[in-house]
Amino acid sequence: MEIGVGITGFGVFFILFGILLYFDSVLLAFGNLLFLTGLSLIIGLRRTFSFFFQRHKLKGTSFFLGGVAIVLLRWPLLGMLLEAYGFVSLFKGFFPVVFGFLGNAFNIPFLSALFQRLQGSSSSMV
Numbered sequence: 001m002e003i004g005v006g007i008t009g010f011g012v013f014f015i016l017f018g019i020l021l022y023f024d025s026v027l028l029a030f031g032n033l034l035f036l037t038g039l040s041l042i043i044g045l046r047r048t049f050s051f052f053f054q055r056h057k058l059k060g061t062s063f064f065l066g067g068v069a070i071v072l073l074r075w076p077l078l079g080m081l082l083e084a085y086g087f088v089s090l091f092k093g094f095f096p097v098v099f100g101f102l103g104n105a106f107n108i109p110f111l112s113a114l115f116q117r118l119q120g121s122s123s124s125m126v
Helices: 002-020 026-045 043-051 055-072 076-091 095-105 108-123
Strands: none
Touching: 002 026, 026 043, 026 055, 026 076, 043 055, 055 076, 095 108
């Protein structure tokens, strides 16, 4: 599991570095492959497959994996836009949990109020 977290971290790093370098398609493609590999090492192949191919998540999965394929075909800007939409669609149920955790973890007055408001507004999306 620890190696999966490391590989996922490297994948996120390469994706962010590829975005910083004006959507370098090789870095983005390498980051995508590392991210998906790390995710499957963290939660297992069967759980990864069942997460991505649930009936109500097929739209998000098709956009996300289609974006990965478009990036691999060296159309990085379009691919990243498709991936971003797919990522938000796949993980929209998880965002209220993240905002709630960030609101409680950081005891900074403005940020904590902002995260609490985001948690309340995004829970209607679920």
